[in-house]
Amino acid sequence: MKNKIIITATLLIFINITNMKAQDRPAIQKQENMNNTDLATLRKNKVKTYFKKVDEGQFDEEYFNLYTDDVEIYYPKFGFEKGKNGIANFGKVMGVHLQSLSHDIDNFKYVISDHSIVVEGTERGITKSGKEWPDHKISYGKFCNVFEFEDEFIKRIHVYVDPDFTSEDADRVNIFKNPLLDINKESLKTTKDVIDEFFALQSGKKEGNILDLFSDHVxxxxxxxxxxxxxxxxxxxxxxxxxxxxxxxxxxxxxxxEIDFIAINGENATATGHLSSKILKFNKIFTTEFVVIFKVVNGKIVKYHFLEDSYKLNEEMQSEAINVR
Incomplete structure (x- = not known):
């Protein structure tokens, strides 16, 4: 009898413990999911910090603290390096070649898994010789980085990009040249066509979407x-x-x-004119001459600089309009 009581009590305790574990399981799973989400967010922020530091050229303590001591880096033509000294060595090599480098961080695409983050995006820069890239003809500034993490630290970074930023490797350019590109160019709008259509759409003389005239990156x-x-x-x-x-x-x-005149030289165009606009916040008319600088590549606007008397605009608009009811 005594043994039966002990067995029964043991079973009840076991059942209660099992029920308690079953009840706690959703909470534990929720906590694990939250922790995983927090870690993924932390890692993504580390990736953003990496790119910001590279763009600013700030290879300081915070930059090197992003990595594990045995971090591995790979870059085309450069090859593999190990450790934080390897990271520093890679930075020196890039510093000899590039005057500036910037990434379009706000428009990155991320693929996040358990231990890795893959980043796809675009970059631009200027070489030490003063050449700007990409040219949006042969080079487009596309890249892909693979970051592997150990806890919150970057353990591996492999960069996949064409290091011939300014397309000076003429042999490879000729080998991989798209034979249909020249044929397709015949159907593309000329620089004049694009500029004329831009101002027609802007003035309302033509219907359409002005955004269609622009390249994906401008x-x-x-x-x-x-x-x-x-x-x-x-x-x-x-x-x-x-x-x-x-x-x-x-x-x-x-x-x-009003446009005074438009000058076109190949892909480049400049328009000059004058305008008057009411700045609604100040209820004042602003009048200025202006210059617009365009660059059109493959029928799309890749550069648009609008220059007006911004100092005059700032000085004339000093007090906001008061609404009287």
């Missing part, structure tokens, strides 16, 4: 006080250019926009 600049005039500043993507037009037309009412 050197866009409209200098000005961005805090005061949010439509000014640098942009790179179609999404950012779309935001420009939204910000422009919600803050500015065009009064007059």
């Amino acid at each position: 050197d866009w600049d409209l200098p000005g006080n961005k805090q005061k005039f949010p439509w000014t500043g640098k942009r790179q993507t179609k999404k950012e250019i779309e935001e420009f037009f939204k910000e422009l037309y919600s803050n500015v009412k065009p009064e007059k926009f």
Whole structure:
């Protein structure tokens, strides 16, 4: 009898423990998922820090603390290196060749798994000899980095990119040249066609989507006080250019926009003119001459710089309009 009581009590304890574990399992799983999410976010932030440090040329303690002591790096033509000294050695090699390097971090595409993060994106730069890249003809600045992690630290970084940034390897360029490219170019719009269509769409003389005239990545600049005039500043993507037009037309009412002349030289074009606009926030008319610098490659605008008297704009718009009800 005594033995039966002991066995029964033991079974009850076992059942209770099992039930407690079953009840705790969702909470434990939730905690593990949260921890995994936190770790993935931390690792992604480390990747962003890596690119920011590289772009700024800040190879300081924070930069080297991103890595494990036995980190491995691979880069085409450079090969493999090990350890933080290997990372420093790679940086020196790149520093001899490049004057500047920048990555379009905001538009990266990420693939995140248990221990790795893969980044696809675009980069641009200037070589020590002063050559800018990509040229959007042969080179497009595309790259892919694979980061492998040990806890929160980068254990392996393999970079997949064409190190012939400025397409000087003529033999390989000729070997891999797309034979259909020249045929396709015949159907592309000329620089004049693109510029004429741009101003026709901007003025409302033609219907269509002005964003279709732009390349996926654009050197866009409209200098000005961005805090005061949010439509000014640098942009790179179609999404950012779309935001420009939204910000422009919600803050500015065009009064007059006239082109004086357009000069075209191959892919490059310059337009000059004068405009008058009402700045709605200040309820004042702003009048200025302007110059627009374009570059058109393969029928798409890859450069757009709009230069106006930004100092005059900032000085004349000093007091906001008061709404009287």
